[in-house]
Amino acid sequence: MSDASTGRTSTDDWPGLLARLFSWVLLAAIGVFLVNNVLSLVFDWPGISPVFFAQDPSAPSWIQLSVYGAGFIGAVVYVLFSRQRSLRADGFLISDISAFLVRAAFWIVLLVGVGDMIVSFVRVEGWLPVFVGEDIARSLGRPSYRGIYVHCPLMILSVVIAAFSRSLGFIWLTLLIVVAELAIVFTRFIFSYEQAFMGDLVRFWYGALFLFASAYTLLEEGHVRVDVFYSGYSNKRKALVNAFGSIFLGLSMCWTIMIVGMGNKMAIINMPVVNFEVSQSGYGMYVKYLMAAFLGVFAVTMAVQFVSYFLDSVADYRDEPGKRKPTSSAVA
Numbered sequence: 001m002s003d004a005s006t007g008r009t010s011t012d013d014w015p016g017l018l019a020r021l022f023s024w025v026l027l028a029a030i031g032v033f034l035v036n037n038v039l040s041l042v043f044d045w046p047g048i049s050p051v052f053f054a055q056d057p058s059a060p061s062w063i064q065l066s067v068y069g070a071g072f073i074g075a076v077v078y079v080l081f082s083r084q085r086s087l088r089a090d091g092f093l094i095s096d097i098s099a100f101l102v103r104a105a106f107w108i109v110l111l112v113g114v115g116d117m118i119v120s121f122v123r124v125e126g127w128l129p130v131f132v133g134e135d136i137a138r139s140l141g142r143p144s145y146r147g148i149y150v151h152c153p154l155m156i157l158s159v160v161i162a163a164f165s166r167s168l169g170f171i172w173l174t175l176l177i178v179v180a181e182l183a184i185v186f187t188r189f190i191f192s193y194e195q196a197f198m199g200d201l202v203r204f205w206y207g208a209l210f211l212f213a214s215a216y217t218l219l220e221e222g223h224v225r226v227d228v229f230y231s232g233y234s235n236k237r238k239a240l241v242n243a244f245g246s247i248f249l250g251l252s253m254c255w256t257i258m259i260v261g262m263g264n265k266m267a268i269i270n271m272p273v274v275n276f277e278v279s280q281s282g283y284g285m286y287v288k289y290l291m292a293a294f295l296g297v298f299a300v301t302m303a304v305q306f307v308s309y310f311l312d313s314v315a316d317y318r319d320e321p322g323k324r325k326p327t328s329s330a331v332a
Contacts, residue, residue, distance in 0.1 A: 019314045020090055021079045023307045026251065027094065028071030030258075030303055036064045037262045041274055047264065088322040091311035095324075098215050098304040100162060105297050106173060107158035107165075109208040109290075112151050113201055116285045119150060120197035124283040143276035143286045151290070177205045196284035204287050211294045215301035218309060239316035246310040254303035261296055269296045 039045040039060075048065045050057035119140060122128045128137040139145040180202045187193045230241065261269035271277075272292035279288045316323060 016087055016314075016318070017079060017083065019087060019311065020085070021076060023090065023094070023311050024075035024079055025072055026307050027097075027304065028075040029068065030300060032067050032071040033258060033262075034300065035067060037270070039064060040265060041270060044265075086320060086322070087311045087315040087318070088320055088324075091308045091315065092324070094304060094308040094311065098301050098308065101297070101301050101304065102212050102215055103166065104159045104162035105212050105301070106208065107161050108155050109205060109212075110173070110176070111154040111158050112287065112290065113204050113285075115150060115154050116146070116287055117197055117201050119146065120200075120283060120285050121195070124195050124197065143278045143289070146286045147276045147289065151287075173205060173209050177202060177209065180205065196279075196281035200279065200281065200285035200287065204285065204291060207291050207294050211298040212301065214298060215305040218302065218305045236317050236319075239313045243310055243313035243317065246306045246313060250306035250309070251303055254299045254306065257295060257299035258303070261299070269293060 036045075036047065040047050043060075045060040045064060046058060048061055048068070050061040051065050054061075119128070122131065123137070123140065128140060132140070140150070180198070184194065184198050184202070187198070230238065233241065261267050264270070265274065269292050272289045275289070276286070277289045277292065278284070278286045312324060
């Protein structure tokens with residue numbers, strides 16, 4: 001059992017080890033699913049389905065299937081070599097992983113939003129050839145070119161910033177949305193000026209705010225709970241409800257989104273991303289494909305956070321010390 005004073009799991013605590021193993025196998029499965037999705041989209045690999053349904057599956061299919069085995073083995077090895085880690089410690093670590101993913105996503109929507117807005121503004125005003133020349137100006141009118149040479153570098157920079165900074169949060173993104181809305185009002189009614197990219201920027205940031213903030217809201221117990229019986233339960237029963245709810249309701253929803261949205265190249269999330277899909281607003285922002293990817297980011301970050309929530313709930317059921325207390329801060 002776990003040590004009540006330290007919260008560390010002893011080597012003969014098989015229920016705790018199984019809970020940790022189950023959690024890390026789930027995380028490994030999510031990571032491998034995303035890796036295989038990239039292999040299928042970028043390198044046109046066939047996925048794992050030919051192994052089960054084709055008479056002569058190709059080598060890439062076997063490789064993609066073997067990656068799942070490697071992920072499972074990696075999870076088992078990690079858990080067995082860290083037997084003394086408590087459920088709380090793993091829960092905090094996994095929650096930090098989710099927070100990093102959300103923080104990186106926020107930096108991406110900030111930098112890509114501002115960068116694409118500037119390109120769209122200069123392009124709609126006809127100034128783009130002056131700054132970059134005719135050839136590049138024409139190329140920036142193509143979604144794939146702008147996505148690869150403008151958005152991708154900004155995404156990489158965003159991930160680097162997220163690794164070293166914790167300053168960006170939901171309050172700041174909310175403020176940016178208000179500023180963007182005010183800019184539309186001022187330019188429309190004072191200067192009689194409005195372009196499609198202005199509304200696109202607001203929708204881009206709104207979508208990010210509501211989808212990316214969900215994982216952090218779960219961490220801070222901020223989601224609305226339809227409470228009929230829950231408040232009258234004991235702490236152990238509440239923990240049991242939270243643990244089973246995380247698996248059968250939360251993670252099932254996230255996996256449904258990932259499988260339906262990223263199960264193949266023509267899936268509803270993958271297809272817009274692969275084709276760099278844009279809106280039909282002419283000189284608007286070229287970020288519609290990223291807004292499709294928002295749903296995938298939502299599913300992944302929520303799944304990671306649900307795994308953390310599951311571990312915390314099991315720890316609550318076992319009366320382990322160190323329970324996380326929700327904070328009033330809304331910083332990722």
